[in-house]
Amino acid sequence: MPTSGVRLEEAGANVRVLVIDRVERRNALSIAVKDRIADLVEVLDNDPGVKVIVVTGGPSVFVAGTDVEEMSRLTPTEHTLMATDRMFRVLRACRTPLIAAVDGYALGGGFELALSCDLIVAGAGARFGLPEIRVGVMPGAGGTQRLVRLLGKYQALRLVLTGDHITGTQAHAMGVVSDVTDDGAALARALELAEVIAAMPQLAVQAILEVVEVGAEAPIDVALVLERRAFQLLFDTEDQKEGMRAFLEKRSPEFQNR
Structure with a gap:
């Protein structure tokens, strides 16, 4: 090529x-x-x-x-x-x-x-x-x-x-x-x-990148709202459930990126 x-x-x-x-x-x-x-x-x-x-x-x-x-x-x-x-x-x-x-x-x-x-x-x-x-x-x-x-x-x-x-x-x-x-x-x-x-859950990775990029140009109050909404939305992911379950069970999580 x-x-x-x-x-x-x-x-x-x-x-x-x-x-x-x-x-x-x-x-x-x-x-x-x-x-x-x-x-x-x-x-x-x-x-x-x-x-x-x-x-x-x-x-x-x-x-x-x-x-x-x-x-x-x-x-x-x-x-x-x-x-x-x-x-x-x-x-x-x-x-x-x-x-x-x-x-x-x-x-x-x-x-x-x-x-x-x-x-x-x-x-x-x-x-x-x-x-x-x-x-x-x-x-x-x-x-x-x-x-x-x-x-x-x-x-x-x-x-x-x-x-x-x-x-x-x-x-x-x-x-x-x-x-x-x-x-x-x-x-x-x-x-x-x-x-x-x-190796990290990719939906969380993408949410972090988006909030940091957009929030850096926004007033702090707006940026904090964006951060909170992204945080809340991640609780609808399978990776959030697996990550927290693995933490409580003292094992390594197996993220599926969904």
């Missing part, structure tokens, strides 16, 4: 790994690569056998950014007609948990790709940054908006207005990264997390 710079690998029965493999361009996100990622995520998200998707790159570069050579020739109209932001929209809409495993550079669109995932695992020496200002533009796929929500205005603007990098360790301390590992171990740790999440 043609890869367009992206490989699909199986890691356990319910986990799939998307490997961005465009070494000659430091895994830069060309339109073909972004479309391939979007296509694969859409297929995997509709596969009931896939419980977690891990996105990763190479040991020294996750994604060095958008393909500037290709992007420099585009007009505003071409951006619209070619839907150059489609990959990011697909990632944000994905109902299957997404984990970014980052070693090396995650810059520009690479950082925004990671920020579009639900969890980010990074090597201590990974380098995150939004250097778009240095080539005369700005982040255009969630970088400014997601960082402001994560870090607040002042820390976010420091990174966006200077194009400076932060390490995986710094990103973890700032709350941008879920877990930090030794360099080279991000994928292994991401797969460990993926196996844990894949």
Whole structure:
């Protein structure tokens, strides 16, 4: 199957790994690569056998950014007609948990790709940054908006207005990264997390992801109502009954995802 710079690998029965493999361009996100990622995520998200998707790159570069050579020739109209932001929209809409495993550079669109995932695992020496200002533009796929929500205005603007990098360790301390590992171990740790999440009752997983995503943009009172309703609805699932019965019987639950 043609890869367009992206490989699909199986890691356990319910986990799939998307490997961005465009070494000659430091895994830069060309339109073909972004479309391939979007296509694969859409297929995997509709596969009931896939419980977690891990996105990763190479040991020294996750994604060095958008393909500037290709992007420099585009007009505003071409951006619209070619839907150059489609990959990011697909990632944000994905109902299957997404984990970014980052070693090396995650810059520009690479950082925004990671920020579009639900969890980010990074090597201590990974380098995150939004250097778009240095080539005369700005982040255009969630970088400014997601960082402001994560870090607040002042820390976010420091990174966006200077194009400076932060390490995986710094990103973890700032709350941008879920877990930090030794360099080279991000994928292994991401797969460990993926196996844990894949074993959880999937209706509860999907409810949590939906409430967190929607609630983050809502007033707290509205978000609390959404959370409570989702909590109550899960009491109609077989997994709720099995989970609580297993707890009381002091055994491991056998979830059926229904």
